Amino acid sequence: MSQALGAPATEAPSRVGMSQRSGGILFASFALGLALLAAVLAGWAPLGFSIVTVFLFAGPHNWYEFRYFLSRMPVRWGPRRTFYLLGIGGAVALAGLFALATLVGRFAEFSTEAWQIFSSTWNTLLLAWLAALIWLRGREGKGQRDLTWVWAVALALAAVAWRFPAQWDLALVYLHPLVALCFLQRELRRHRPGWLPAYYGVLALVPLLVGLLWWRLAATPDLPGEDALSLRIAQHAGAGVMGGVSTHFLVATHTFLEMLHYGAWLVAIPLVTYRTLPWRLEGAPLAKPASPWRGVVRVAALAGGAVVLLLWACFLADYPTTRDVYFTLAMLHVLAEFPFLIGTV
Amino acid sequence: MRTIIGSNALRSVFATLVSAALLPALALANRAPPPESPAPIAESVPLEVALKDGVPLRIEIPRGLLPKEAREKRAMPFGLGEFTTFASGLFVSLAIAASGIWLARRLGGFRSRPVSNRATGTIAAIVLVAGVAVAAALANAPAPPGLKVAAPADPDKLTVQISIVERGDKVVLHASPAELTKIFKPASAAAPSNAPAK
Numbered sequence: 001m002s003q004a005l006g007a008p009a010t011e012a013p014s015r016v017g018m019s020q021r022s023g024g025i026l027f028a029s030f031a032l033g034l035a036l037l038a039a040v041l042a043g044w045a046p047l048g049f050s051i052v053t054v055f056l057f058a059g060p061h062n063w064y065e066f067r068y069f070l071s072r073m074p075v076r077w078g079p080r081r082t083f084y085l086l087g088i089g090g091a092v093a094l095a096g097l098f099a100l101a102t103l104v105g106r107f108a109e110f111s112t113e114a115w116q117i118f119s120s121t122w123n124t125l126l127l128a129w130l131a132a133l134i135w136l137r138g139r140e141g142k143g144q145r146d147l148t149w150v151w152a153v154a155l156a157l158a159a160v161a162w163r164f165p166a167q168w169d170l171a172l173v174y175l176h177p178l179v180a181l182c183f184l185q186r187e188l189r190r191h192r193p194g195w196l197p198a199y200y201g202v203l204a205l206v207p208l209l210v211g212l213l214w215w216r217l218a219a220t221p222d223l224p225g226e227d228a229l230s231l232r233i234a235q236h237a238g239a240g241v242m243g244g245v246s247t248h249f250l251v252a253t254h255t256f257l258e259m260l261h262y263g264a265w266l267v268a269i270p271l272v273t274y275r276t277l278p279w280r281l282e283g284a285p286l287a288k289p290a291s292p293w294r295g296v297v298r299v300a301a302l303a304g305g306a307v308v309l310l311l312w313a314c315f316l317a318d319y320p321t322t323r324d325v326y327f328t329l330a331m332l333h334v335l336a337e338f339p340f341l342i343g344t345v
Numbered sequence: 346m347r348t349i350i351g352s353n354a355l356r357s358v359f360a361t362l363v364s365a366a367l368l369p370a371l372a373l374a375n376r377a378p379p380p381e382s383p384a385p386i387a388e389s390v391p392l393e394v395a396l397k398d399g400v401p402l403r404i405e406i407p408r409g410l411l412p413k414e415a416r417e418k419r420a421m422p423f424g425l426g427e428f429t430t431f432a433s434g435l436f437v438s439l440a441i442a443a444s445g446i447w448l449a450r451r452l453g454g455f456r457s458r459p460v461s462n463r464a465t466g467t468i469a470a471i472v473l474v475a476g477v478a479v480a481a482a483l484a485n486a487p488a489p490p491g492l493k494v495a496a497p498a499d500p501d502k503l504t505v506q507i508s509i510v511e512r513g514d515k516v517v518l519h520a521s522p523a524e525l526t527k528i529f530k531p532a533s534a535a536a537p538s539n540a541p542a543k
Contacts, residue, residue, distance in 0.1 A: 116429060124436075155440035162433035279535045 019290075021194060028198030032205065038259035039209045043217060046251040047225060050119040051254065052231050055315045057262040058326055059308035062333050066304050068183070071273065072340055075291050080343070083136045087339025088112045090129040095332035098122060102328045116165045119150040123168060127154040132343045146236065166241045173236065174254065175259035179337050181206075184264045186344050187272045195272075206260070210253055217249035229320040236327070279305075384386060391515040400519050407513035441472075476490045 040050045077084045091282070101118050104110075110118070131154035138147030181203065186196050215318040223234060231239075234247040237254040270278050281287035287297045314322040390410055503524070521526070 031462055119430065120429060146447075147452065148450060149444075152440050152443035155436050155443050159433045159436035159440060162436060165429065203404050 009128070019223070021198075022194035023192065024198035027192075027195050027268075027271075031202045031263075033201070033210060033285055034263050034267075035202065035206065035260060038263070039213060039256050042252040042256035043213050044257065045163045045247060046235055046255050047223060047230055050251060050255040051146050051229070053262060053291070054323060054326070055312070055319070057266060058330070059311040061262050061265040062306050062330065063301075063304045064270065064278060065333050065337070067278050067281075067284075067301070068269060068273065069336060069340055070281065070286055070297060070301075072344070073284075073286055075285050075288075075293065079140060083133065083140075086129070086136065087133055087343070088336075090133075091332060091335035091339065093326055094122070094126060094335050095128065095329075097125075099328050100333045119169060120162045120165045124158045126162070127158050130154065130338060130342070131340055137342055163330070169237045170241050174257060179256035179341065180264035180269075182270070182341060183337070184268050186341075187269055203230065209256065213252050214249060214257065217252055217315065218246055220246050220248045222247040223251060223336070226250050229323070232320065232324070393515050393517045395517055395519045396522050396525065397519070398521050400520075400521055401506060402503060402524050403508060403519040405508050405510045405513070405517040405519065407515070408509050408511055409514065410516065412508065441476075451464070 072078075083169075101122070105115065105118075124196060131150045134150045135147050138145040138150075185196070185199065188199055222239075223230060225231070225234075234251055237247065237250040238245070239247045239250060274283065281301055283299060284297065285291065286293045288294065291297075311322065311326065314325075
């Protein structure tokens, strides 16, 4: 009897483990297929792929990020009040400053040096904000950690941002897509820990794919387009900063990483995190019936959906201008990721 | 209770850190010399060709020969370009000082294992040597390049790097003899059709 009862008890976890493992392999196969497809398309037609991916996914992925932040934001902040106030306030202030300077700079025709000074100042504020968030995080709870080292690291990075402003900005452009992969790792750890080994395997292949792009494209001639949009895309990917490196490789790599970013936010994170359709907000703490924020959240989600439609319409009307405006305003979502990333460490 | 600053060992650490923080200032001693007073723009400027094997194709234009607006950009309020170097050095100093404060706090936490003066001296020596080495290495850094021209898309095209230099009164073309031949080849090839028949 004890054996008969014991047998299923020992089999059940192994079945769970098997199903987790096979689920992980399926997930990794899908992710790898997507990454390979993105690398091939980005290498084959970098400009076209960049234009299409930004048009299709830029708006929706912002909405999905907003949806994700809703699911992570508690109704009552409690001891994390200062952290969230600083996180949200800092993200809005820094994004506003960035947009304002871009607007003023266009009309006032800032010199390159003036831009560098602004960029370095803004990056210093960004680092101070991030350091403050990490430091506050260390002071939470009973097991407080002394994270004062973060100030020294932030100051050292500020020195780099002042010394190499263009390279620093470019590093942020390339690092931003990878932040989504960190969020995906967090969500897998929370909801599907059995998938993590397969996910790490796929992650290890990302540098290999970038290496393949380098091998195939680094020595190729620059991209041929001389129109404003082609030049703008190449400049965004680092043309002019990475002298001597083919813009074909730069644009392909940037577009490939952006596609991973979009894939993580639009497919992988919703698949792993939500047990319902993403536009059903009931699962988010702020949207629950008892939450005083319920109405605001619903209006914000609807407004976000409207902005996505508006963005598509504007892309159809004037793609280059809309792309410029989008990448200026999208700084808010880039910054908003940090408090949530730091908050889940 | 004895304060952190009151400890002899930590006082030495602070003194060392302050010294180390001042070291990057030495690197500024190697900053570019101030631009010469701008000369009036000449209507014709001599072009000097400096031939040497293996040198990349480069044109050097003295800043004094540039238009007034371009010259003034460099001479804007106490040199914005230099300000970034100054700010970078300042943040390096602050980072070192902040590291020292963090270290002092960490070491201060281990009251059961007080830091000996010998250990402090060793740390101080390492920081000083590292600081001097960094300052000396930076002092030998090359001047930042002027305007860079992107790599050519067409293999038949030549890339010429144009640098704005602070001194001089003539434009200098640096090239290897082989590249110079390449430059003038199209002209000589086109010559027969345009040149008067002999």
